[in-house]
Amino acid sequence: MLPLFKFKIEGNSMIPTFNPGDVILVNRLSYLLSKPKIGDIVVLKRGRYIIKRIAKIKKKKLFVAGDNKRESTDSRSFDWADKKELVGKVMLKI
Amino acid sequence: MENFILSFLAKLLPTKTAYAHCDVPCGIYDPKVAQIAAATVLKMVQKINELPERGKSKNEDNALIRMVWTKEEHARKCKDELLILWTDYFKPEHLQMFPNLHETFWKAAKLCSKNKQEVNVQLAQELVRAVDEIAEIFKKTKSTAK
Known part of the structure; x- marks a missing residue:
């Protein structure tokens, strides 16, 4: 299993941090030794891969939101995500 | 240097889509x-x-069935589109701007179903007005977002 995933972003919900078409690298091992933190940009697997920023944390749950609040479907709509859905932390834009 | 190595490695990786x-x-x-x-x-x-009042030919019967089918299909499409706007586009801050938002959508969605059940000009006109009202609200939310 490769520790890195490469993703191309589709959609506007992470503007201005990431624009549609941006390519990012995600570290799948980020949360093996450390815990998710508020502010981390993460990729989650909810049927398909989605990218959001962690806004709140409670025990096994994450409240994730897009940086572009007006054009984002996120925890405000689908409620808290489960930590098990975490794929990894966004490392960099390439 | 680290970023350079990662960028190089990234070229070898398959690309997935993150929505x-x-x-x-x-x-x-x-x-x-x-x-x-x-x-x-x-x-x-x-x-x-x-x-x-009554079809005199197969062609008239055919025309009636096609019109009813088209009415049914577009009432369904209208309801689907309204539900997408209601659940995905509109947010709590819009509800503060338009306190009757839920009521407006609920009535419009009901009118879609009513128009499937009946052939009633008044109900169809009410549906058009209800959807136009939602379009107007949508337009206002877009203009305040700018």
């Missing part, structure tokens, strides 16, 4: 589709009413 949204690509919300569907429902009701 910065969940349901459909963000920003592609437009009440126009629902408005066209509602207008089609009204048009079909008017055309059905223009048909003779």
Whole structure:
């Protein structure tokens, strides 16, 4: 299993941090030794891969939101995500 | 240096898609589709009413069935489009701006179903007005977002 995933972003919900078409690298091992933190940009697997920023944390749950609040479907709509859905932390834009 | 190595490694990796949204690509919300569907429902009701009371030929029967089918299909499409706007586009801050938002959507969605059940010009006109009202609200939320 490769520790890195490469993703191309589709959609506007992470503007201005990431624009549609941006390519990012995600570290799948980020949360093996450390815990998710508020502010981390993460990729989650909810049927398909989605990218959001962690806004709140409670025990096994994450409240994730897009940086572009007006054009984002996120925890405000689908409620808290489960930590098990975490794929990894966004490392960099390439 | 680290970024250089990662960038090089990245070239070797397959690309997956990460959606910065969940349901459909963000920003592609437009009440126009629902408005066209509602207008089609009204048009079909008017055309059905223009048909003779009883079909005199297979062709007239065929025309009636096609009009009813089109009315049914566009009422369904209208409801689907309204539900997407209601659940995906509109947010709590819009509800603060338009406190009757839920009531407006609920009535419009009900009118879609009513128009499937009946051939009634008044109901079809009410649907068109309800969807136009939602389009107007949508327009206002867009203009305040700028």
